[in-house]
Amino acid sequence: MPASRGDGMRGLAVFISDIRNCKSKEAEIKRINKELANIRSKFKGDKTLDGYQKKKYVCKLLFIFLLGHDIDFGHMEAVNLLSSNKYTEKQIGYLFISVLVNTNSDLIRLIIQSIKNDLSSRNPIHVNLALQCIANIGSKEMAEAFSTDIPRLLVSGETIDVVKQSAALCLLRLFRTHPEIIPSGEWTSRIIHLLNDQHMGVVTAASSLIDALVKRSPDEYKGCVALAVSRLSRIVPSSYTDLQDYTYYFVPAPWLSVKLLRLLQNYPPPDDPGARGRLNECLETILNKAQEPPKSKKVQHSNAKNAVLFEAISLIIHSDSEPNLLVRACNQLGQFLSHRETNLRYLALESMCMLANSEFSHDAVKKHQDTVINALKTERDVSVRQRAVDLLYAMCDRSNAEEIVQEMLNYLETADYSIREEMVLKVAILAEKYATDYSWYVDVILNLIRIAGDHVSEEVWYRVIQIVVNREDVQGYAAKTVFEALQAPACHENMVKVGGYILGEFGNLIAGDSRSSPAVQFRLLHSKYHLCSVSTRALLLSTYIKFINLFPEIKGQIQDIFRQDSNIRSSDAELQQRASEYLKLSVVASTDVLATVLEEMPPFPERDSSILAILKKKKPGRSVDPADPASATGVKDATTVLPQQQLHSITAPVQHQNGQTDLLVDVLGDVYSNSQSQIGGTGLGSLGNKSISPGINSMLQNNFGGSSAMEPVDSLKKLVWKNNGVLFESDLLQIGVKCEYRSNLGRMTLFYGNKTPLPMLSFSPNISCGGELASKISIQVKQMDTVVEAGAQVQQTINIECQDDFQEYPSLVISFFYNNAQQKLNLKLPLTINKFFEATDMDGETFFARWKNLGGALQETQKIFKATHPMDTSATAAKLSGFGMQLLNGIDPNPDNFVCAAILHTKHHQIGCLLRLEPNKQAQMYRLTVRASKESVSKQIVELLGDYF
Secondary structure (H helix, E strand, O other), X not given: OOOOOOOOOHHHHHHXXXXXXXXXXXXXXXXXXXXXXXXXXXXXXXXXXXXXXXXXXXXXXXXXXXXXXXXXXXXXXXXXXXXXXXXXXXXXXXXXXXXXXXXOOOOHHHHHHXXXXXXXXXXXXXXXXXXXXXXXXXXXXXXXXXXXXXXXXXXXXOOOHXXXXXXXXXXXXXXXXXXXXXXXXXHHHHHHHHHHOOOHHHHHHHHHHHHHHHXXXXXOOOOHHHHHHHHHHHHOOOXXXXXXXXXXXXXXXXXXXXXXXXXXXXXXXXXXXXXXXXXHHHXXXXXXXXXXXXXXXXXXXXXXXXXXXXXXXXXXXXXXXXXXXXXXXXXXXXXXXXXXXXXXXXXXXXXXXXXXXXXXXXXXXXXXXXXXXXXXXXXXXXXXXXHHHHHHHHHOOOOOHHHHHHHHHHHHXXXXXXHHHHHHHXXXXXXXXXXXXXXXXXXXXXXXXHHHHHHOOHHHHHHHHHXXXXXXXXXXXXXXHHHHHHOOOOOOHHHHHHHHHHHHHHHHHOOOOXXXXXXXXXXXXXXXXXXXXXXXXXXXXXXXXXXXXXXXHHXXXXXXXXXXXXXXXXXXXXXXXXXXXXXXXXXXXXXXXXXXXXXXXXXXXXXXXXXXXXXHHHXXXXXXXXXXXXXXXXXXXXXXXXXXXXXOOOOOOOEOHHXXXXXXXXXXXXXXXXXXXXXXXXXXXXXXXXXXXXXXXXXXXXXXXXXXXXXXXXXXXXXXXXXEEEEEEOOOEEEEEEEEEEOOEEEEEEEEEEOOOOOEEEEEEEEEOOHHHHHOEEEEEOOOOOOEOOOOEEEEXXXXXEOXXXXXXXXXXXXXXXXXXXXXXXXXXXXXXXXXXXXXXXXXXXXXXXXXXXXXXXXXXXXXXXXXXXXXXXXXXXXXXXXXXXXXXXXXOOOOOXXXXXXXXXXXXXXXXXXXXXXXXXXXEEEEEEEEOOHHHHHHHHHHHOOXX
């Protein structure tokens, strides 16, 4: 008996009821297998099945699949349902295909053809079903098959609004999996103009699509800014009665408002004054509405209202150009800090972390310091306390550093274990960055070890040791403080390590006091010995041998310790070796030898901080550097920072200028065997910056056969963006250079190679800084041999200190006798200000904020010039990186442009430098813009770079 058409697929309902009533898994499987056999027989044997019956059986198969059973038939019947004109049958067909059909299925062509038929249908319901199926499958085949149909449907004037919405969302789904589907050119402007559509639903869907497109091609879609501002200016001021169909709990179009505000965060503030004014009015209106009494007490109203508000604040922070709006946003967030809703407090703290990094709103954020500290102490939710720690870290500067560090130390004693390690890193960074004297810094780090020793990483206690070793004025205080700390009954092992190291080096500074006599120091340290790990015991053994040098009167006691079976016969090879060698050294070495071998550690070299890197690695999305208004432009005030203010880790790999690692071998290598190939491609045959004595040219002719002699090559220009290479080469002499730079200090090694069969006598290189340059660069030159034997190479080391920015090159004058004739070379030393750059990484928001801050007439230098080399993107990027600046990818809205950032280190200043290079490949021109906090620096950078592109 045929089933009734109005029973709502009664057979499906009965089957589902039977499955639910099964008492066991076996009964369920038995019932399913019976139904599968029945459906299979119907599909194979009954050729008179109508659409309703097919729909019913396909629904049963779909339900069985959702129960976790495999379905290997019924696909063709589902495809046949796509050709039905009835909505319910077509809907089930599309649902089955979306869930069960594999993209590699042989039926995919039939499915695509059916979808194409529905896309061209005049029935909007059928079109929507087809679009939903395409989006659900989202395969590469679907993207390729409909790459033109869906965009055409989206922008067509004949398409109704509900279909445009589905088309926009379908295109967004395909774009996320296959970005190449979106056509460019004429489609771009038509997609952008969907923001002007009269139907709010279309605009909402289009906003999501355009936001995704902008992230891939911001320059191509920059026209959306004006339209987004225009649309926003029509929504925000409107009343909830004006947009009744799109008002949610008295908030007009909240979802669209959020999407438009988020879209605008992909670009800097509009250049057009009118658009910028309208945008600022919208933001002010949103802030004003936040102050109005709520129109409803329901949570949905406050959620919608606050969603728009927080997105507006995010846009204000992103723009970072309107001080009034930034301060108002900060004040609004400050009100949320005391709100009863936990989520609002969390979001307020998170947003204020970003506001703290703006020079316009930093002071406004600091006004809420007491509230944030109170939140740190009283909040029940650990995630909110975590945001409070982040905000304290971000708002910290020299005026409040000691108070904030002390509050964080106080809280650390009761802090959740999940955030302790991060707090330790932040306290260590703040303590060093804003230390007014090193004794306070030492106190803070020792307190850190006392309170949270398990969470103090090696990098933290390494750093305090480096500070103490490098600073004579704090060594006595550190020794006294760590001696007192070690007297605590419960002493963390990290404290023992720090105490062992510092007392071993500087224990003599407090040995005059009977309370800290040598014997007392030794007994105190050795009382911790058996409680420590092997690595700490090894360190203490080294401390003991140091004590023998510092305090000969306790030599016998220490030797007894070395002779103990637990040391000299230790199962640990490291302890056994140390005990044996230290014992032998103390017995056989004379006092003078012992003093030489165990002399005080020399100052550690300055190295980049690994603490901040660890913090960023642990929390890559939130590790915001603490804001400092004095350095908001990227320039630190060296007059108020401690001489070694930057964090430098003892164990960090040594990284030098331009990303090169420590050079332990001769950089020239086999330079004499392949010098021709090294120089041949430089294209720098000009000798414009040197003069060569006439004798050399004549000797080239005499010794090497006239015209076949090698033309002397000076590679000074090439070494502007390279630290290693050949500076000068002729048939007589080759001069190589190897350089290392850290901060404002540098070391340059010159290699002089004699390429002739005769020695060079009275070889005398003279390096000098004339005139004004002498006050800006300090150079110390090591003496070298005056004879360069035939085929030999000698080297000369030069230590350099940059005291101020400079423009001229130091001179290098070389004189020598060759074949009884005196020769003379006048060269330039490859030393330029970019050698003292520190590449500085930053995100787009920070870069453009600092770019604006350096917008003064005397801070910017610009040059437009013709390209003299092929405009190759990779070559240009390599030159800029080699110049010492950090190449910031994905920052500029125009992907063809290059933006860079660096800090120039001198003895007295640290100067922030930002660069933007805009190539015009059609005109074969460049526009180079450099902004620096010092006019002479921006000019010098432009002069250096202008000739190399």
